[in-house]
Amino acid sequence: VDATVDLLTDVGYHRLTIESIAARAGVGKATVYRWWPTKARLVIESLSHRIEVTPVKTTGELRADVRALVDAAIELFTESPLGAAMPEMASDLDADPEAREQLLSFLGPARAGNLSLLYRAAGRTDLPHDVDADLLLDLICGTVLYRRLLGRRSSSAIADQLTEMIVGRHLPRTSEGVGPTA
Amino acid sequence: VDATVDLLTDVGYHRLTIESIAARAGVGKATVYRWWPTKARLVIESLSHRIEVTPVKTTGELRADVRALVDAAIELFTESPLGAAMPEMASDLDADPEAREQLLSFLGPARAGNLSLLYRAAGRTDLPHDVDADLLLDLICGTVLYRRLLGRRSSSAIADQLTEMIVGRHLPRTSEGVGPTA
Amino acid sequence: VDATVDLLTDVGYHRLTIESIAARAGVGKATVYRWWPTKARLVIESLSHRIEVTPVKTTGELRADVRALVDAAIELFTESPLGAAMPEMASDLDADPEAREQLLSFLGPARAGNLSLLYRAAGRTDLPHDVDADLLLDLICGTVLYRRLLGRRSSSAIADQLTEMIVGRHLPRTSEGVGPTA
Amino acid sequence: VDATVDLLTDVGYHRLTIESIAARAGVGKATVYRWWPTKARLVIESLSHRIEVTPVKTTGELRADVRALVDAAIELFTESPLGAAMPEMASDLDADPEAREQLLSFLGPARAGNLSLLYRAAGRTDLPHDVDADLLLDLICGTVLYRRLLGRRSSSAIADQLTEMIVGRHLPRTSEGVGPTA
């Protein structure tokens, strides 16, 4: 069932009809409804079977780790269908809090991993507080997704700049070489 | 015509039907189609008549200006219908580049104003290059919109933190007091 | 099982769903299908447990007997659910000859009794032939059922008239008093 | 539209789906619903465009006229789809009085013609009262339809017998030749 679902995700979330999902899966419409009350839930669950959202592996160096996070976000939101589907689900998520929860618990593990990565970085250098890391992840994802929304591609040059913006502040004071980039 | 349209925007973008718009406006459906080929275009134009997206007024001090930008983004994306409608339009914008252009040209003036604001700040202190400011605005808007998408409210505490994140790096070296915030 | 079935017959034959029968009987759907291949069969058998279709008791006088037959037909087709269900089964009976047979064998005994009643009358007075009595019974039932089909109630005045129509011809020649009624 | 409808009537009333009607007619389902709230209404109207229910032409002789009525009833209820469809509509007619009215007004003119035919016969010979003729027509139609319902064909021999049953009583006293037939 889920296999076919993702294939259908390729036509976009709005264009995706439950009828066509059922047809493609060789399944009665009622069966789909039996298990997923909502298109949003079905899509989220299907994506969570298809896409691995894994935390980035730490290198021990902050700049490299942040760059990895940025790259992962770009990958996730511009290469996978998730980037296209997530914004379109907006209103469905507003209307159906359980669906939102499901989405969050799908993204959760990777986020937790990345959070702890940042916390460890904080221990080493100077990333201090709780909300900080949370917000920082939102910032990375948000920036990438927003650009996608407006049709702006996030090239690797953009990734460089974004990384520097984030990391610049926290680098050892000495090398002011960050300047030209940020 | 447009007056009634925005009232209907209150039910959300997806639920908004051209049929109901026409009914509410006391107008034939065909008349609507005559002027706007697409729901996205109609909505964007209507919003642009309703919402003022104005550049922030500079205070001459970077931190205060950035904070003003952040607050403006929060206002725009969480209080106005634009925050709800924009993500939902994602696929329509992908399919209809002219609509995207229209949206950009609606947001354009304010963005240009804010850009030059940042450039002037760059002149005064140390915000250097072109893409930088562009990306910075995306970063602010993206972060706020992303949080909204996941149901996370952006409180003024969040605004504080986001401001510090951005401004921290570029502040005069002396006051290291930024530390505790960033 | 049958008990609940007839209760459901009250909602009409078309509206009667095997699913609801099974539910009402506290029984699996498959169990129903195991015993009755068809809704028609189930309904007929249920009705045959519920309704007594008994031959009329003869009085020895033709007019009274015919009147009793008419009254019995009215009772059967306007008071019992059979009157409502039988026409609705028409197509099912066409499609499933065994069901028709089952219905006939349910109605059979009473019909046989009434037939012999008419034959005995024929012996006494002047009702002669075989098909005659058969057709006569069809005539009585058909007239009543047809009127029901068109929403025409068969009052006792109608019963009087119908009785006279039938019996008039066969009365002793002398009393021409039948005239005004027939 | 109606042309295709009747063709579909050939599969029977129950099996007849509005969806297939619409498909066959090359028409949207909604269009069908726009004009006919109910399958019964649609079918009745379609039949009334297809079938001519005309009063029998009088010959001036009662027996011949009655026989013509009987033959017309047999034709109508065993050759045309009306005979199959009418009983199946029973419950729909019960639920939707307007549909019944529509059916009656479709059958009405022919019935009126036949009624006046009987009344004229009454003037000539001895068919007296109001309800009489009405009931007599119900009797003819009902008998034929009832036999069809039970799968009994109404051959011309049956038609003979039925005619004699009806006409016998009212024939001039002299010819007692009715005997062998009735």
Next chain:
DNA sequence: CACTAAACGAGACGGTACGTCGCGTCTTTCT
């Protein structure tokens, strides 16, 4: 008396049709 096998309740399954809604096009009617 235990064990097996049939019949059972429950209900999921692949389907078909329901009646509704909104689409974007098209025609008609009245300014």
Next chain:
DNA sequence: AGAAAGACGCGACGTACCGTCTCGTTTAGTG
């Protein structure tokens, strides 16, 4: 000529039942 009104072909919606099909679980019958 242009706009309101709204009918049209279309197709997806979510629901209700269809008749078939597993599933355990009773419930007898038999060894």
